[in-house]
Amino acid sequence: MSVGTRGQLYLVPAPLDFGCDTQTPLDAVIPAGTLQIAARLPAWICENAKSTRAYLKRVGELYPLARPVQELQIQELPRDVHKKGDHAGQFDARPLLRPALDGLDMGLVSEAGMPAIADPGSSAVRAAHDLGLQVVPLTGPMSLMLALASSGLNGQNFAFAGYLPQDGGQRVQRIRELESLALKTGQAQLFIETPYRNAALLQALLQTLQANTRLSVSCGLTLANAWSRSALVSTWNREKPNPPLALPAVLCLGR
Structure with a gap:
């Protein structure tokens, strides 16, 4: 006091x-x-x-x-x-x-x-x-910064876009806007979703983003079963990794 x-x-x-x-x-x-x-x-x-x-x-x-x-x-x-x-x-x-x-x-x-x-x-x-x-x-965990640090994307120029639209068409449009901005300027784009929509968001990203765009997904940061992967979209689609999307996740895209 x-x-x-x-x-x-x-x-x-x-x-x-x-x-x-x-x-x-x-x-x-x-x-x-x-x-x-x-x-x-x-x-x-x-x-x-x-x-x-x-x-x-x-x-x-x-x-x-x-x-x-x-x-x-x-x-x-x-x-x-x-x-x-x-x-x-x-x-x-x-x-x-x-x-x-x-x-x-x-x-x-x-x-x-x-x-x-x-x-x-x-x-x-x-x-x-x-x-x-x-x-x-005070000092403590912050998922956005932890996810950005582990993404390999631009830590000197980045933006947090919050939640993407739930409507499928609007979400695709927003993904393309963020990708265009990231590829043009080099600015990494971070966003989140509620866990029960993570799978749909990841699917939309992999279907919409260009093959040479880098996508990072970090789930359950600081938990014992934390998971993080950063790769080109072409690699995601070829290797089909299985992130634990039921956990809170931060997604990042850029070049």
Whole structure:
């Protein structure tokens, strides 16, 4: 707690095993310093209170929590923020930061990885800056950067395209747009999908992309059964590898 002053907003990474059948030991993927800070925070902003409590119980098994989980102040971002995103400025998150204005340090956490990157939370970060609060990002797993590093694609020039359209025709059009941009500029293109649509997305990519485009698929990063493969589309179609697409995946394309 920041006694007599305003609290700080800590961006707390979560493990990448959310929704998976097996869990990764926290101390194997998140530094001790991050877990120790998380253990002492009395107030939180999150996507889902239930999963946040489950995460903090795991933290408490390694480092004693400052308060019992049931006594922590946990506030959820609105459901619309999850579906539509909170990066365009429509949602005012300042009321969620009242505990910090009252002197309590707070944590911002998402279901997996770093909050506010490919997940909700940017509205809370913007609001903290607007209120004059210190924002402190903590070290931990972030699937996009891990996937890019393991792809062999351009780590000096890249973009995250989020989710591709679900409609088949629109998805093909978007894939061609991203491929054209990547081949023309050298900018690697990263995107994600919900696990149950991963197989359809991969099939669309292999049917749409040019043979000399490089495609990388990384599944279950930081898990014991993590899988990563980067190859030309012609190689994918010839060798037909079988990635574990039921796991969360990050896909990248480029040259």
